[in-house]
Amino acid sequence: MGQINLARMKRCMRRADKGEDLTIGFIGGSITQGSLASNQENTYARRIYAWWEQTFPKAHFHYVNGGIGGTTSHFGAARAVSDLLMYQPDFVIVDFSVNDEADEFFQETYEGLLRKLLLWNSHPAVLLLNHVFYDTGKNAQDYHNALGEWYQVPHVSIRDTLYQRMKQGMYTREELTPDGLHPNDKGHKLVAEEITAFLEQVKAGMQEEENEAVFPEPMTPNAYESARMLTIRESAPILEGFRADAEEKAGHLDVFKNGWIGTRAGDRITFELEASCIAVQYRKTIQKPALRAKLVLDGEEEHPVLLDGNFDEDWGDCLYLEPVLHHGERKKHTVELTVLPGNEEQQTPFYLLSLIIA
Template structure:
């Protein structure tokens, strides 16, 4: 009996590099009963993935990843492997190219179905007929037939003739008990600050009283990159560490209020709704916007306004400033840390912790690689989220040690509050223009505003949704909105007469072709054009319409231009300062 014969022309082993290497994936449940994990590769993410996971430094090859034309020139085939707890389960892999005209519907989809046994399957790019609308590599989707399964995935790109890739290098196991790991965590403590409020929270937890820890920020606080997002994110892990170390019983509650792609310009507007929720009184609030605030129009005024808003709450919660980091070692802590120093707040820098050791040679102080910390160029993976939680816990434990050594007397508490009160009465580090900002939408009205909805009579249900607290089910953002749905072209306006000194508009961004622009005027003069396609993906966008010293009456009119009257535009809400 003869065994199977090798093919006559076996494919040669092509050079390759990883864009995903042993990354955790999780099938978040969809309405159709399947599960899905998105891995976004647009906006420079694919290039960064090649640099971090594939060690690619060749600038020509990296440049080819910017668009579909270059991608096809560089890449011969794609190798994908998925390992699930149950290898009998299957996953569909889709690499979606975005279109020039139709972002989500115009590009080619590279697909294959593979079992969860860890074996690699390949997609040959020459097997596809590519569309004329192909623009850029967009997103990877892992579609699970059974939702809420955990797994690991690797994706590598095999290269066409004439291109090369560096040899794959093995990564050392991360030793979280090592002295190097402890030193890395200790570097995160940028400013110890006035810790009396944190010490009170710790004592309250020890006494068995209910303690609430709140975390507000962008997508990292939402949990992006953590698999699964609700229990592996840094906020959940931080809350659990606090519970384990300080609580007398199960008396520590979590409020998680992170919204992807949004700065403190939006965070200050939604703080009351997403954190306080009408009746909540969080004992400690962690504020994380250090990688989201580049687009903040006020360059820090909104951030400081949010910090002051929290510090001024009558029950005196503790405030911690957390500075996360991107894969290019960038954040805005240099801009924002003067706010922390101004009020002598504890500040924790993830950049200070991890970035220096990324540059260290293996065996000479390096704890982990960027591939072991980051899920993509913007977000940490499970290990990254764990490190963030450990950095926060180090702060809390050092506060506890200081209290045990010095003892927190009533006199010390009073002096600490007196110092903070003095700081709050002095000029701000950057600004406090929006300290009293409030949300106005269909639900939360304002007596000083009269609204003529015009053609904005519909309610948009296709909204950015995020996982709040420890829940896995996403919650729609700004559900009490005003939408122009394209059917009331004879009333293509929304008008509001409002008495206030500052006003922000929150509108819906979208990559869908059926959304259009809106022109905004204030008191009859042109203010701006709100274009959902500038950012071109589904999220909430806050912009300042006017900012003045004194409160007075203004007329704000939002009009759909003639060319977009058959399209949609959604006003999610407003932020106003009386």
Template structure:
């Protein structure tokens, strides 16, 4: 059952597909239910006056508690600003699946997934396949939020790309952007009054988003539960949409690498600003030229999650003893704050052991104040 017309009508924005049979069946009883919100800054609550009270995420959790009982519903905020589904797939185990048994996973990356189609599919498909393999009783729903670029056409990218994944795996979706598009076309709202920066909704915008999702959940949780559908939702197609997707993505402690003596436990400079990260910031740090570390991962690719900021320098890496590749992770966001920046190394065709060496170069971007490297996490797929 679908309320989404792929042709010309964005006024209807809820696609049922296989629905949410597992969480609906659980809500029919008295057992506790855990809902996880995985996404970017809009999921985290950016733009809201109080992220844990007035964001669409918080309002949705409040609605579920009102409807099904305050003590039954646990909510997990796994939103991290400025991140896409690629890092979302790497964060899924640590920030969601290892926290608690998850009954419903709401996934929102439609604004931040703007690099290319293949990478968007790898990220979203990786989240789905990983979740179904490790937690098959978890229902998944995709959420699509609004931005200037996806409120100007019928079926915008990357929402259309995410819908490819949703259609292939039977994932229901609720398209907030389509609801806003309808309101704009009908003269019922002005986007600038709901999201002054064009991306992050204010309290009024978050409330509208929450209303869209309430309607979606009301429909999805009122459909009939079929035992065959329960089994079908837990199945995982053998063939993926995209080879090299992030089904096996993971994020590990920086402690698993072997560091040279020039690296030490780091702390952010006193008085520095941290953005887009609510988790622990302990890391390994060095600004010495040629300071290095090595680690080995099993899979198709490896990578790093760095804490980048005003003193970030240029580093280089080598895979399996090959030539070093130089990376400058400094950008305009580094000028005023530290934040996590993921660096993903090239994918290998086959899975296997990958030995990685990274080292400081002593070089820096002309805007940077230093040559440091802060290792927050190790990444693997």
């Protein structure tokens, strides 16, 4: 790990030691949400929250978990305020290293999320967490942790610790995870122990004053710091057959709500918006067959984008995010979706969740 700055984390711990109110937050994918733990108390996130409670008994803590399975930092940057930052967190763990691809696009979206967190007015201490695919050792940590070093934000890598001990024979893969990715109770416990070992190191020196790092210019083109999500709450597109979903959304994990539904061939929805980056988020479902739609950007009928509502995996429906414009011209764009012909009576409707723009 390169140079890191612990001023925020030490300040957070000193406040906890004095007995203040603090909010402990998490944002990430399915592991942060708690997938494959037998209950929430056994997840790594709840165990980290419990460490704060047990270590600083005079403080009053609040828990916010913004984990949503199958999502990337692209979506994370767009939903950071509504799912985490509006609760004014004081400490945040970020987990997208097995959901993001290891490439420059997701490095840029991750930077957008990281800058949103670091610049938020509650001034949270941030810790990056790198989960790993236990069968391959793959993750996006090299791209993510390069940003950590740029901003002097610390990280805890499961690839560099627990995964290496598994490879050395201390654990079998099956002891840690049934599917090669999501930890079981023991795996969650061992992940939490890596994080708490780091937090204990920080706590040992928490009374040593440290100046906060100078906030740097972006490392990437950084278009996604301004990412925001357009649902039925933020946008009023032209509906020609599509209808707005009238069902109330119950919390951030009630994901397939606040969108638009197309049920027949020819149903159309048209947005006009100003942006240089546009992505469309729709449901890919295991309830096959599902309807498909085509997307046309700025009237370019000769370059349609196919949006296929059928999901090839079997773990559940997916919040699929399809970029359709990346670093384009910042101007007014039109985005038009049309449901394609199919057997509408027997196929699952096409569900458009949101547009994510930057």
